[in-house]
Amino acid sequence: MGGFPIEIVLALIGIAVPIMAFVWEFVFVGRRRLGYRVQMDTPVTGEIESVFPGVLPQLRPDGGAAAPDLHDLSVVLMRIENNGATTIDIADYAGPEGERVGVHISFPHRRVIGMAVTELSDPAMGDCLRPGTGIGAREDAARRVGIIDLPKVPMNRGDHYKILAILQRSAGAGDYPPPTVQSRIRGGRAVESRSSTGISPRLLALIGFLVVVIAVQFAVDLGTADAPPAADCARGGLTVVGSSAFEPALRDAVAAYRKRCSGADFTLEFDGSERGLTRLDKEGRDNSALLAITDGPKGEGYPKLLPRALALSQFAMVTHPGVNVKDLSVQQVRDLYAGRIDNWRVLGGADLPVRVVQRALGSGTREAFRSRVLGGEQPPAPPATGCRAVLATNPPGPAFCEVPVTRDMLETVAELPGAIGYSEYADAAQASGVRTVTLGGRAPTREDVLAGRYPFWAVEYAYSYGEVPADSPAAAFLRFLTDGVGKDVLRAHGNTPCSELPDPTGCMPER
Secondary structure, X not given: OOOOOHHHHHHHHHHHHHHHHHHHHHHHHOOEEEEEEEEEEEEOOOHHHHHOOOHHHHHOOOOHHHOOOOOOEEEEEEEEEEOOOOOEOHHHEOXXXXXXXXXXXXXXXXXXXXXXXXXXXXXXXXXXXXOOOOOEEEEEOOOOEEEEEEXXXXXXXXXXXXXXXXXXXXXXXXXXXXXXXXXXXXOEEEEEXXXXXXXXXXXXXXXXXXXXXXXXXXXXXXXXXXXXXXXXXXXXXXXXXXXXXXXXXHHHHHHHHHHHOOOEEEEEEOOOHHHHHHHHHHHOOOOOOEEEEEEOOOOOOOOOEEEEEEEEEEEEEEEOHHHOOOEEOHHHHHHHHHOOOOEHHHHOOOOOEOEEEEEOOOOHHHHHHHHHOOOOXXXXXXXXXXXXXXXXXXXXXXXXXXXXXXHHHHXXXXXXXXXXXXXXXXXXXXOOOOEEEEEOOEOOOHHHHHOOOOOOEEEEEEEEEOOOOOOOHHHHHHHHHHHOOHHHHXXXXXXEEHHHOOOOOOOOOOO
C-alpha cells in the first residue's frame, strides 16, 4: 500500500488485545478470585439418608413427640474455592474491622434447618470453620431468605471446601430460586465458577474478535495482494504525451498504475509522436516528470532524448465497408497510395473511386507505414482540401486527404465511401464502421509479425530528456510498463512487450 500501513496496525491489535485480556483477567480482575458453584440442589427423598448417612438425624432435634414436623425439605451442596491467580488471606476479605464473617450464602424462599462442612481440600482450613469462628445460619424473615454466614477462611490457590445445607421452604411454590453468594475481595471478586467442559462467553467473545481481525487483515491483504513494493511507486505528477495510436493501451496502463500507487497524478495528451518529441525537447530539460511515447524511433534533431523500448505493436490497413475488398498485396497498397489505382473495381471491389486517407507528417504511425509498407516511398502530398471537403464534393477520380490522430483516421474511413487508411490494430478491431484488410493473406497477428510474415508493425518507445531520477514518478512508471503488471496491460491490447521478444535488446522480430 502506498498509504497508511493498516495491515501492520491490524496485526498489532490482534497481538495486543489477547495480551491485555490476559493481564486484565489474571493480573488485575482475576488475581484474587473467590469462586463458588452449586453442586447439588434437590428435594429431600429417602435416598438422601444413604448418600449422606447420619446427617438428617443430626438435624432432627431431640424431644420425641415434641419434635417439629420437618417437611418440604431440600438439600444444597455448595463448593467454595479459590480459583484466582494468587492466595486469599484473611485480610483480603473486605468488611468492618473485627468482623469475622467474610462470605454470605443466601437461599431465597427457604430457611436453613441445618448445615455442615463436608469436604476440605486442606485439613488446616478446618480450624477456621469451627463453631465460634463466625460460621452460622440465620433468616431474613422480612425477605423470606435463609442465610449461611461463613468466616474469612484463608485459602491457597486451588483450595476449596464444601457446605452441605438442609433447607425448608418458607415461601412460594415450585422450583426454588438459585442460591447466591456475596463476598467482597480486595483486588478481586467473588464469581460463580463455570464447568470446565463448556466455553465461557468471554472466551467466545475473544475468539470472535480475533476472527474479525484476521478477516479484515485478509481482506486488506487480498486487496493489495498484487501491490508492488514501495520502490515501484512514486508520488507526484507525471505528464505523458505523444502517440495517439498507443493512447488506449497507455490509458489503461495508467489506470492500473493508479490503483496500485495512489500517490501518482497523471496528465495525458496524445497529439502524435512528433508533437510529443518536440514538446519533450523544449520542456524536458528541467522537467523529469515528462515522457513522450512514439511509434518507432525518434528522427534526427533530438540528441538529448533517451529511448526506452516498450512493446512491439501491430498495425492494420482499414477500409470503408462499401469497398468490398478483404485482402491487398503490399504492391497494391503502394499503387493505391501512389494514385496509380483510381477505382476499387480494378481490385475486384465495388465501383467506387479511391479515397486515400493519410496521417499528417510527424505521425509515428505514418512513418511506420511509409518505411514498412511503402518501402520508404513518400505518397503524394494531399491537396489543400480536407477529408470533409472530399466527402462533400465527391470528386470522380481518386482523392487524398490527411488526419491528425488515430481517432480521426478511423472516423474518416468509416464516413467516407471508398476510403482506405491505416491504424494500430487493436484500435481498428474495436472501431465501428471500418473493416480491417489482410496483407498478402496475412492478418496482423503477433505470431506472423515475429515470424516475418506480416510487414506492418512498429516498436513503441518511451522517451525522456536524459536519464530520469530512479525515485521519480517517470522512472517508477517506466519500470511498471517494462517489468510489472503494465506488461499485461500492453499485451491485452495486442502488443508484445519487448522483454518477451526473441531479441529484447533491439526489440525486433526475428526474420
